[in-house]
Amino acid sequence: MSAPLLRVEDLSKRFGGFVALDTINLQVQTGERVGLIGPNGSGKSTLVNCLCGVLRPETGKVHFDGKPIEALPPHARTRLGIARSFQLPRPFASLSVADNLRVPLLYTVNARPGPPLAPEQLDARCAELLQLVGLADKATHLPRDLTQVEMRKLELARAMAAEPKLLIADEAMAGLSHAEVDDILALLIRLNEAGITIVLIEHIMRAVMGFSQRLIVLVAGRKIADGDPQEVVRNPEVERAYLGE
Amino acid sequence: MRTRTFLVLAVGVGLLIFGASRFVHNEYYFFASYVVLQYVVLATAWNILGGYTGYVNFGTAAFFALGAYSTVAINKLYPIPIPALMIVGGAVSGIVGLGMGYLTLRLRGAFFSIATLALAVVLQTLITNWDYVGGSRGAYTIPPMKVPLIGPYIEYLFVIMLGLAVIAVVIARAIEHSRLGFGFATIRDDELAAEASGVPTLRLKLIATSLSGALMGMAGAPLPYYVTYLDPASGFSLAYAVNSIAMPLIGGTTVWLGPVIGALFLGTIQQVATVTISSALNLLIVGLLLVGFVIVAPNGIVGLVQARLRRRGQP
DSSP: OOOOSEEEEEEEEEETTEEEEEEEEEEEOTTOEEEEEOOTTSSHHHHHHHHHTSSOOSEEEEEETTEEOTTSOHHHHHHHTEEEEOSSOOOOTTSOHHHHHHHHIIIIITTSSSOOOOHHHHHHHHHHHHHHHTOGGGTTSOGGGSOHHHHHHHHHHHHHHTOOSEEEEESTTTTOOHHHHHHHHHHHHHHHHTTOEEEEEOSOHHHHHHHOSEEEEEETTEEEEEEOHHHHHHOHHHHHHHHOO | OOHHHHHHHHHHHHHHHHHHHTTOOOHHHHHHHHHHHHHHHHHHHHHHHHTTTOOOOOOHHHHHHHHHHHHHHHHHHOOOOHHHHHHHHHHHHHHHHHHHHHHHTTSOTHHHHHHHHHHHHHHHHHHHTOGGGTGGGOEEOOOOSEETTTEEHHHHHHHHHHHHHHHHHHHHHHHHTSHHHHHHHHHHHOHHHHHHTTOOHHHHHHHHHHHHHHHHHHHHTTHHHHHSEEOHHHHTOHHHHHHHHHHHHHHOSSSTHHHHHHHHHHHHHHHHHHHHTOGGGHHHHHHHHHHHHHHHOTTHHHHHHHHHHHHHHOO
16 A cells, blocks of 8 residues: 555644644545544544644644654645645635735745746636636625635635645535536535545535445544444444434 | 836826926925925835734834934934935834734734734834934934935935835836735735645735835935934824824725825825914824724725725616
């Protein structure tokens, strides 16, 4: 087996006396689709923030693509190839929808080694991404004109614009209808087929089960299960965490 | 419009103003327009940090006075021409801007603003206690009567400030239309999302504080020649800070034209009020206008016009 794309070793994060993450160990292989679930407050978002550099864990190591990244600021991690979408969409409110996508193109794709994209290529790339998520007719609108679903699509498109190796989708589907969830799932699976490794954090079990090749369960800051989704959901400890004794 | 086209245009406007000023023989107009132009520079400089990245700087007076006191200090050492003094003043204020940014940019919102205000107080105390530049007694700078080719010294100062105003506006507009401008806007909108999109927010904010501080310092460098007597209380006057915030807010903060309009509008009103009503009335006018604009046109004059144009565009 080749080296994993993401390797987390003994990661711990505490807020004051509260232990949010307790010696987490996990690996994600290149090309994998991993689901990350857990009850509210179990540390999922904290884990994402530690992986993306927004929070600094007290202890532990994070390796991405063979390099240690725990000392890097968030933008440097994005440039290495970790992109995320936020749980609550955080668009750049004063920029048009197309310009929202231009930011990662200018600051991530063009910051990587190799010839930068020319202005026409940038325009083309924005249009292409908007087409992909179905926002082409909203290109010149401001984010405040978008619906909640469109906002989430913009959030994903912006993460995709950074051309990541690993995409961390933090509850990209919360609050969406059945059909809309399917829409976004199909989009994520297409991305995965194009070679992007995806970690999906989600509460909607139908979506997680349909998407994940492997499932990781966090409860109260600890990883209690990691493996085949069908087996994991039958795990008594997982059942207890979700349904109680 | 490309930046180069705009540069040519801006220089053209500058030359036009200069040409028109050749027909003016009353020195008062030069004294008055110098102050207005100085505020064009200060408001534009403030807007690079405050308008583009959204970090409200209350320390304009500190950067401005540092430029002025650099001139005092260097002139005591070895007098050099004003353009060179402006470069030195700009460098000093730019470096202080960088240092201040490094210390304070981890603070957000009001906390950053308070820190900049504190910086102004600390620097004023330092200058007040520094005898070499006159301390609290102040320092005299005696300009020559006339300058070859241009004439009276105030006309020379006017031309210099006009040139600096053109430079400041061209820089501000170039930023707006560049990758840097996009980065600044993302910082203003959402820093967390900016970092997640690969924007090195700390570095960009440091560029903004340095550039903004440097332009303020350059605007302050000719001040000792203009006032001929400079003391810390007038150099660090809160009026500079208040005006350079009020002008972009009244003009509009998101585009380069905003601070220019605000400075021309407010600066001119202040000059007129000074000679017609009273010199103490200045800040009262600023305050009233600011309150009025915050209520009627929160996006400034430019925002008001843009909204009207948009409404007209839609049937």
